[in-house]
Amino acid sequence: MQSILSVISFLLIINVLLLLFSVNSNAQSLNINDSLQTGQTIKKGILKNVKKIEEDTVLMPYMDSFIGKTLISGLTIKEGNIVSENMLQATGSTTFTLSNGIKIHYKFADKNKNDVQLKAISYGGLSLVKDNDLPSAQFLGDMMSLSGLGYYSATDLSKILTNKTVKTDIHLSNLTESICSTSTTKDFETLMQMIHLHFVNPRFDTDAYQELIRNLKNNITQRNHIINEKIKDSVTATLYGNNNPKQRLLNNDFIKEVSFDKIKTLYMERFNNAADFEFFIVGDLQKRALRPLLEKYMASIPTNGAKEIWQDNSVPWLQDTIDKDILLPMEPPKSVVRIGYQNTMSYSLKNELIARVLGEILQLRLTEILREETGGTHSVSAKANISKRPVEQASLQIAFDCNPNREGQFITIVNQEVEKIVKGVISQADLDKTRTNYLKERKKHRGYNSYDMHILTNYFREGYNMNDPKNFEDILNTILIKDLEVFTKALIKESKSYKIVFNPGSNVKK
Template sequence: MNFNRNISVTALALLTVAGSAFAQVKRKPTPSPKSKPVSAQAAVTTGTVLPMDKDVLIGKLPNGLTYYIRHNEQPKNRAELYLVNKVGSLLETDAQQGLAHFTEHMAFNGTKDYPKNALVNFLQRSGVRFGADLNAYTSFDETVYQLPVPTDSAAVFAKGFNILANWAGYVTFDQAEIDKERGVVLEEERLRGRNAQERLSQQTLPVLLNNSRYASRLPIGKEAVIKNFDAATIKSFYQDWYRPNLQAVIAVGDFDVKQVEQLIKDNFSKLQNPAAPKPRADYDVPPAPGTVVKIATDKEFPYTMAQIVVKHPQTVVKTTTGFMTQMRINLLNYMIGERLNELRQKPEPPFLYGKSSYGSFVGKQDAFTTVVIAKPGDLENAFKTIVGETERARRFGFTLTELERAKQAALVQVQNNYYERFKTNSSNFVREYQRHFLVGEASPGADYEYKFYAENINKVSVADMNALAAKLITDQNRVVLIEGPDSEKEKLPAEKTVMDWLATAGKNVTAYVDNVTSEPLMEKAPEGTKVVSETNNDAIGTTMLTLGNGVKVVLKPTQFKKNQILITGYSFGGTSLASDQDFTSANLAAPIIVNSGIGKINQGQLDKLLADKNVHVTPYISDFASGINASASPGDFETAMQLIYLYFTQPRKDADVWKGNINQTRSLLATRGLDPGSVFQDTVSAVMNNNNFRAMVTTTERLNAATLDKAYSFYKDRFADASNYTFTFTGNFTVDEIKPFLEAYLGALPSTNKKETFKNLGIHPMAGVINKTVNKGVGEKSTVQIVYSGEYDYNEANNLQMDALEEVLNIKLTERLREQESSTYAPGVRINYSKIPEARYSVNIYFSCAPENVDKLVAATMDEISKLKQTGATAVDIQKFAAEQARSTQVQLKENAFWSAYLTAASQNGQDPQRILNYVQNLSQVTPQSTKETAIKYLSGKNLIKLILMPEKAAPTPTK
């Protein structure tokens, strides 16, 4: 079951920063008359066991290996294959700390059937991208391998199961490969750590996890172990724990279920459990009575933050009673979240960020977690305010109108899941079955969940919710963490003071008053204009309309998602038309309007009004365009059109929102200089944008000069003339169905025929050869960015060659810097090319490493570039690029998001939208010679920037 499980911010930070190590690297429902869901009639009060989704085949081999198999055609001709192991860092001995994660790395560096790097090479040639597709992670309790494979190649598909079996039982642990991988794993630790958050976690985790084994077995492990362990030690871990009775194979995709079951039997039946298997110890985090307070600081931490974590025993949803409880928890999280959103809309928001919710935690625990980031010097107010809100919920509970709104929002979500049950991505099913195997959580399927909510949500009363809040928000097994910069250490509260704050925070709170409006968005549809021209492009299935006011509309009806229509609209101009003096006001215009509401309805009231709608509409103003991004279900399409019309014609001017936004931004600027990454990024922005202030972080001075009147006026001006606008609609509709709405709402948008376009302000990377080093930070960690840039001839042929160059560089730098040099974890290359405001390109190469390895890796990077310019790409690397592009294009052509972005870009760049039909066959234009010519032309070094972040105590790297 994967319905809206909320993981607390604290838990998420714990898992991603310190607790997981990721290796190898984004209204009441009405049933459809054609497909009624199965009944969920159940005696909820007696706790009936939830059924398992009938569409998944679950089995177990004689050796104990479990398998889950489901046929699913989203995406077509693809399958998600996972190997899930109940094996994580908790099972390590003292001498093995870090080897659960290291084992995961070694699975990609040699198995019985795939020596050394053969596995990765084979998959890349088959169109599986390393890191983006082929991936894995290790956590406290599990290690999971992810392998997406094509199913239209029987040989590759069958090989996928052989690869999973090799990971499951036949990793070779070659000593030379182990020694090479030590540096990669240590660099992963450097990339994810060596920062303020890691150092703070070292102080707080023993308290948060009550000195349990979880606190002493972080998956990344111990540096001394990683540097010095021998092959026998890691083989021992692998042989003890990688065994079929602790493993599951999950296969979801476009295939024959019985064929897959046989492939699993053929590949996994020979795996054996140890003759005398070690018992798998079961660890948890013991509860602690009362409240424990921990205060921690770090020189580079840029915020003052408090976290209040109330821990409870983990509840795994297996029965109808558990499902009802989870439903109530979802409703509680929604209502508390809405209350905190209202606080953020005040003219003097009491905090920079605040969130409270109940969800999964660590160590067989759930937790009610509250996180608040205070404005500088204002921790007490922020702390008391957010604790006061949770205390308000505990003491006074919720209102009937709040609860009904939360129910409607929940029904919208579960209804959407039901409507899209045949369009659900395979990876979503995998996650559900993974939880079923690891913790026993039920997975009854979208049909059952939909029916259960429809039949039972109205049984939830205000009294139920008030009792739940009182149960979850307690003062027992509670941990309070206060974190801040060293510079604020003397100002942070003592433990006794924190306890006093907790005791008095809710002293004067009163019952919540729900501020709602009965105002409709619109009384009636406006008088629009009719379609004056219509043309069809049968090749790609689009229709172009022009309305009487000049608005152009591109329509792409699809059946990719039943409950989705994506909408984009743009007109050239953007903030490039604002003067330098008014730029900051103009740049804030769209964010302010987005958070202000519409007409007489403020944002809080608007959110409540739309709670039962599956609709999102957001106006934007970018550097060179203004427009709308939106989505809606077919049933809420007219609401989306009303919102678009109102954002054009009745944007709301809210002085409170403006004041609050300005105050928040000032507070963030005040401590930005403490974070080394932010300081480095400021230098990168300056160099990459030729010191133009428009592309850099704003200053307090510019912020003080901005005004709401100027921002509002600029927004009104950008949306005053729709005659230059082009809208794109992609999703489940017919042209005839939506044409009347287009005529009524888009056809009524104001039109002045100003014929505006953007201004080219010449904002691009500095010319020439530039070397800059920033010395900031106490961690032994460096970041390198190498940039080539210049003018560009924007056309399809060149764009294809640049895409190929990007992928080839990624392959070669991964092989050289990661695999050969063993001195970085995730080198990357990103090539950008654009036509607007002028045709230019940039090649961005980036990696992190130890300070002492900067020069070596820069030299290795330049050496690989030199080789490309001498001989071009190898035939094997071109094959990998072509296979990846062909596979990804096949998937993208069945996605609304792809078509929405693609058609909009084609319109903006004046390109033929039919070109996508020839893209795969055009991949043959990439050759060793073409990549050589592209490298020579665009990696000439005429405009070459090297930007390096070094720690403060390290000497600057020599300029070459």
Template sequence: MKKVWIPYLGALALTIAACGPKVTDNKTNTPPPPPPPPTLQVPAVAGMTEAIPMDPSVRMGTLPNGLTYYVKNNGKPEDKVELRLAINAGSVLEDDDQQGLAHFMEHMNFNGTNHFEKNELVDYLQGIGVKFGADLNAYTSFDETVYILPIPSDDPEKLEQGFTIIEDWAGGAKLETDAINDERGVVLEESRTGKGASDRMNKVTIPVQFYNSKYADRLPIGKDEILKNFKPEVLKRFYKDWYRPDLMAVVAVGDLDVAVMEQKIKDHFAKIPKPVNPRKRPVIELPNHPDTKVAIAQDKEATFASVNISYKDKVASTPTLTVGDYRDDLVNGLFSFMINNRLQELTQKPNPPFIFGSSSYGGTVARNKNAYSSFAGSAPDGQLAALKALLEENQRVKLYGFGQAELDRAKQAYGSFFDSYYKDRDKLESSRIVGQYVQSYFSKEAVPSIEWNYNKTMELLPGINVEEVNAKINDYIHDDNRTIVFTGPTTDTPPTEAQVLKVVSEVAATKVAPYEDTEVRESLIEKLPAAGSISKTTSNDKVGTTTYTLSNGATVTVKPTDFKNDEILMSAFSYGGTSLYSDEDAKKTGLANGGLTQAGVAGMSQTDMSKFLTGKLVNVSPRIGSLTESFRGSATPKDLEVMFQLIHLYFTDLNKDDEAFASFISKQKSFIGRMMSDPNTYFSNEINKIRYGSNPRYSGFPTEEKFDEADYDLAYKLYQERFADAGDFHFYLVGNIDKAQVEEFSKKYIASLPGLNSNESYKVNDWREAKGTRKKVVKKGTDDKSSVRINWSYEVPAYSAQENLAVDALGEALTIKIIETLREKEGGIYSGGARGSLRKTPYPAFSFGISFPCGPDNVDKLVDATMNEIDLIKKNGPSEKDLNKVKEGYLLDYKETVKTNRYWLNVLVDADEDKKDINKVLEYEKAVNALTAKDIQDAANKYLTKDYFLAILKPEDK
């Protein structure tokens, strides 16, 4: 897959990553008026054959045995290195008797290597704060396997062990028979978790999507029969054939000298022998076909209907190697951006043809095949309508193209994202950039520096014209190599292949109307009331905050940071929320509240707002919660004023639009209509009915009927009441803040809002969940799998920050034991864990939960094992070794998160909402270091009482 290397740009990243072949046929079809020129001339641009340079800060090399390496110094976060072992082998290379063993091999690298006996690897890493699953991980796909290891870089011994671990992963797996047999149960449990509606529908659709290709027969999870019965020699054959240095790359990115990392790689990997007469690594093809292939799969447990149209290229894709390739990728990305804006507009209609839709050009399952794909999520009985809408939008572009204004907006959006990415180039975390070097190894494409990306994009964007972007559709869409796939819930009259093909032919013959673009006004606020003032300024030097009290009573707290150059995060709250509604009004408006913002603000529709905000990296979302009304938002420093303007408008000028609300309701009903068909959703609902059904405010799971009853008028009226008084709101901004700007905007946009001095608080509901030991067995689903949940939830006399930490640590310690016992010892689960906390508002309360999926026949044994682990912690407390794992994990996480804007925003808001002393946040490390095994033992004995709810999901025939 060809990519423009702009990783992690949120939603737009998928568009920017869209890519494609060069324009080889510049002839256009003869469309209805207004026609484009009969011959398109792509602008002649100098330097198109220039090679894309590799980032000069990245040191690359190849060892004599064929292993490739990439090394880059990156100082964020401090004292940490991200290590990756990339293996150019996955499930598609398996022999017939090895299906599932590429993934099984990944598991075995955690179960006995040259330097770590079975379970010692995870045990060691947990001891230095690296969490299994959250930090330490791996994945296997069709063509590749990647191992993920973050490691501290400030301790030479830990660093050396980190490179020893990936050395073992590369060539030191022991593959002992007992360890292989022990791991079968874990892998089979992972396979079990993937079974269900999607898996059954995949068996119908994948042979069509991957027609006549080995990909259709090599899903990474493999076949249960093989996983249960393969001989160890079969796994060893896969390991010998494909785990070899000429098919491997080691990537090291982090806070360490490049020369040190490079030498570590040479010391650890140069000694791996070069293979003699290695098995050839084939390139697996996705063959062409001359027709349109259709697959329609329905399942009674499916909850979501989808439509996918894919036009696979006829020729093999080529990597992005030159400036011309890079420019072509930009053209493809601009096309995707514009078509997706049009599809988004369709979802705003009163009866939208789909819930959401998207189109893009990019890679497929095969490395050497690209495709143009259009996708939509629809109502179960709306797939043909969704198909028609997707085809019509593609047809509209084919006949008329995009307009210049659309392209200008797309360029503006690209320019803003590239600019923001460039400004934060020295603030990117290693985990966000290491993946591009892994993919560079697989794709053989260069990864240029962010400076090169930015400068080249800004140089190329102005010269891209609308005609060449419009011409892309003629390359994308064709009658051959096309697949159309429908998946969704069982319906009374399933669509047929004949109906699908009829829609295709009818749209192709239809002269759809041109797209009508609309102009958008130039300013958000056309008339602003007189500014207020700042009446008081206070500071907290310990935490680094300044708080402004405004003339209307509102407060604005700012914490300037240098964690990111182009990020400001915002949050705000006022007490009250729906707790001040009557029980009846709370139920009437619960579902309607989510649709209030769909109407836009200040007379601008959502579509208008989207156009106006193009190129502005800003968002603001109001919300009415159970205890507060609040805002969340973010902006770049240059867009900060727009964020303040949006806040002002959500207070004063939220639109009321029945059609926009009808569109919201239509989409919600389409989405939730079959949710109860999913066993896990049904299971959750049954649990909630028992736990919360006696609460007078409990409304249950949303249904189509409940959405029909949602009271928009009442929700809008109550919204206005909740946001009528800005004077009791607390605002928080964290990031690259210019305090003079914040002062100006606060006076202009917040202090000018009404301040009624209401100083409301929330009301505390008298309802409490029932106590006592309770058990519920729910039977739903046809697959042979179960789910277990154990929950404690009850009011406590008082909140204690120290006990809250102990309760959280209890969850971490118990998770370690659940993984050790239920997964590694019993082989009964793939994943599972525990989590707990104390809360202070609206009343002091304790909550704790344990959950894991498993086989139905193992439920009782695993529940007993879990309860036994709880009893052991109650009796003995966690071991010093486990306590150290928990504390090291806390300290390692804190060291990184304390230097993020999100962390500080959350702790500032949490402290004020719960009326806690914010200065206590500075004592976190001290509190962790003071945590003892007895603290956790005491928490277990005090809180894990007999007042728990045990819920078990079993299949219908058990």
């Protein structure tokens, strides 16, 4: 309609001009009757032209160019097949082995209705990345999220996924690379298409790279004004130095080393072989609906026989014992203290639980004493853990804020509480409370599909059934005060340690 009106306006102007200013007419001698007659002539001419336009013009409704398209439009897929299907009673799961060597561990779970989760995990991660490429590797996942997928930019991808509930994220962590995905049951095929594309047709968008760099620069500008980020950077520099290639600070120099080409190369290296990944699918999806999707989208991915393993990329502290005070103006003024211990220790499920309980009990004690009895602390936390990879070691971290010039008093209290645990002076009530909380938390987690996902990943990646009471409840219920004493003594004795105090005043050690 708008185009017709434009033509009418144009014709009206032309007709009036021709009538009023033609060579054979005298505009000044026109009277009212002449004007009326001229108007009728113009009207007839316009109506005649409009009728002709209507006959010749076909008005088409707006057509979205993405209607009917899918993620795999224009992509040739050669389906494979399932070569074996094995059920495992211990986990209630089924393992599919595909013709291209990919393994998928699947379990039906409808604790969360209409929810399906997928994880793909492979060893390697940042541990296989050269030091010079670490800045690019750190933001690989962000870059892929901004780039879109397959033939579609991020903007076009959102149009393709209109009215669909599906999400995939790329992760490159210290020892692994992974894809984490979720969808509704009806959109699971779209999720499968996205997984297929991540391996056969990933997208690397230069505009997305420019957006990533802008975001990072903005982030650096913002974090320069965030006191907790300054503290975090200072702790890193104190423990590892200012120029450790594996423990870099996020600043403008770091961002300058983030390269589009390196991100692309790293992605193709880390995600080039789907058969090196272990796939886990858990959720409200029947096996009969899953099988054809596996054959179409997973068994069709080209693979090879290469297998990778992580490398030990752990970084030692600059010194075994670090004691440092740092002047850091803060508003409002406060003192910030970070204390840590680290020691070699064999990993076991029991030691893992003891470490967690230790952290909880110490948190209870310090909260009661520092916050409630002295009333001078703003926050306090205590966490203990034990790592299995890349090295087996236990650690304890304690952090608290307090009023200026009182940090010495509170550090003494912290040391006294740690020493009490080393000597076995532990409240049975605190142990019972922590145990009860863990059991309640465990019961709550059982009500989600994610719990079943943890069952599968722990069983096939770590070699134990977390749902078996002997691997959690039985251990937790038999942890004694003596166990905490022995564990803490082994952790603290001859350990590496640090004490870093951030003080707003001028009277600090240099």
